[in-house]
Amino acid sequence: MEYGTGEGMNDLDAILERLERNEEIARKFFEVEVTILSVLNFKDLFERLLTEIREKFAIPYVWITLTEEGDLAPLIPVLFDSDVVRQRLSVVSRDTLLGLIGSSREPILVNEDLSPFYKLFPDHEKYLIRSLALAPITLNGDVVGTLNLGDASPDRYVPGMDTTLLKRLAIKVSVCLSNVVAHERVKLSSSRDEVTGLLNARAIEEILAREFQRAIRYENTLSVILMEIEDQVSHESKGNLPREVAGRVAKEMRSLVRVTDVLGTYKQGEFVVILPSTTKKKAMKLLERLSLHISENPIQVEDNSIELRLKGGIASTEDAGVIDARSLVRRASEMLARQRRGGK
Known part of the structure; x- marks a missing residue:
């Protein structure tokens, strides 16, 4: 068969x-x-x-x-x-x-x-x-x-x-x-600021330490911007601004930073942006863009138009004396303090 x-x-x-x-x-x-x-x-x-x-x-x-x-x-x-x-x-x-x-x-x-x-x-x-x-x-x-x-x-x-x-x-x-x-x-x-919804200081410090180590390992540049928002009329800073105003400012900032950047709040009520693989020159351009946007777009709260001003300090792993994440933030804080004194 x-x-x-x-x-x-x-x-x-x-x-x-x-x-x-x-x-x-x-x-x-x-x-x-x-x-x-x-x-x-x-x-x-x-x-x-x-x-x-x-x-x-x-x-x-x-x-x-x-x-x-x-x-x-x-x-x-x-x-x-x-x-x-x-x-x-x-x-x-x-x-x-x-x-x-x-x-x-x-x-x-x-x-x-x-x-x-x-x-x-x-x-x-x-x-x-x-x-x-x-x-x-x-x-x-x-x-x-x-x-x-x-x-x-x-x-x-x-x-x-x-x-x-x-x-x-x-x-x-x-x-x-x-x-x-x-x-x-x-x-x-548990890692968010209640007022702004951004990462809080503890979370920011953890991320910054990690990003600093990565920047050193891969020989990339890491930059940080430490910022303060001030009411141009009352001169109240972010820590004393109405909750709604601080929340709206945070939302505006989120729309301007890259998805790879890390935006959060810091210890004295400042805002901070961690910028991986970013030179100090590029960080300066972002700070200028943020500052211009904040000053040109008053926050509307009920019938009031609140005009704000942004001051910021920048630090980078390119800076002399920056040896770890803490010294990076300290340098940015020094630059912000200089801006508070009117750039002197």
């Missing part, structure tokens, strides 16, 4: 091989999902996700794109504490991301004309990509980013390929993200 031709057996072998390969891929996706499901730390979630995918699937280019607006904004600076994530993270506006992927929650595969997607690449990275997969990540129903996989081969991610497993992973990442954000909000609430 003849059970099949040689050609038929070859076809069967090919089918079995393909099924075995698909089962292996599904198993790896499942292992990634299991790894991230137990994580309740924002930084750890993305560290594990990026590492697991790159290692298990031998994908040369794996990175995360997040939008700079919305519920994730206060948490994004934490990701720059991770050497793993920092190099594989891009932060863009929501309009930029949705302009490329639209409103669909389905993964997108591209292997032609990838140039529009270059704006999603991490800064300073030159990825030699000829095919790309983007899986939307959501938070509370809104797209807040994408998980991006790239390859030098144009055949790895071809439009029309089955993306079921990638979509399932993106959904699991979104669920994990929701849990992590809820957990991180509880932690953040």
Whole structure:
């Protein structure tokens, strides 16, 4: 009895091989999902996700794109504490991301004309990509980013390929993200200034110490701006300004600093901005921009228009005598004191 031709057996072998390969891929996706499901730390979630995918699937280019607006904004600076994530993270506006992927929650595969997607690449990275997969990540129903996989081969991610497993992973990442954000909000609430909602002095000191060590390790420049807000009429400083005014000032400042900068309050009621990888000259430009914006935009409280003035002192790891985070802040405080004396 003849059970099949040689050609038929070859076809069967090919089918079995393909099924075995698909089962292996599904198993790896499942292992990634299991790894991230137990994580309740924002930084750890993305560290594990990026590492697991790159290692298990031998994908040369794996990175995360997040939008700079919305519920994730206060948490994004934490990701720059991770050497793993920092190099594989891009932060863009929501309009930029949705302009490329639209409103669909389905993964997108591209292997032609990838140039529009270059704006999603991490800064300073030159990825030699000829095919790309983007899986939307959501938070509370809104797209807040994408998980991006790239390859030098144009055949790895071809439009029309089955993306079921990638979509399932993106959904699991979104669920994990929701849990992590809820957990991180509880932690953040204890490190926030009640009046402004910004990071308090304790949190700022911890971050500054960490950023100083990183600047030394990677031979980057770290700058700090210490600022005081003053009512031009009453000459009350930030510590004595009405709560609503101080809160509104904080909101204005948040709109002007970069997502990688760290804005907070300090011990005597001052505002502080930590500027990683920023020279003193660039810090001065930011201070000028902040000062101009504050002076040109009075705060409206009921029927009153409160005109404010900003004074600031800048210090940098470029400065002589700056040997640690404390001396960096001390130098900025000295510069602020000089401004209080009228620049003398």
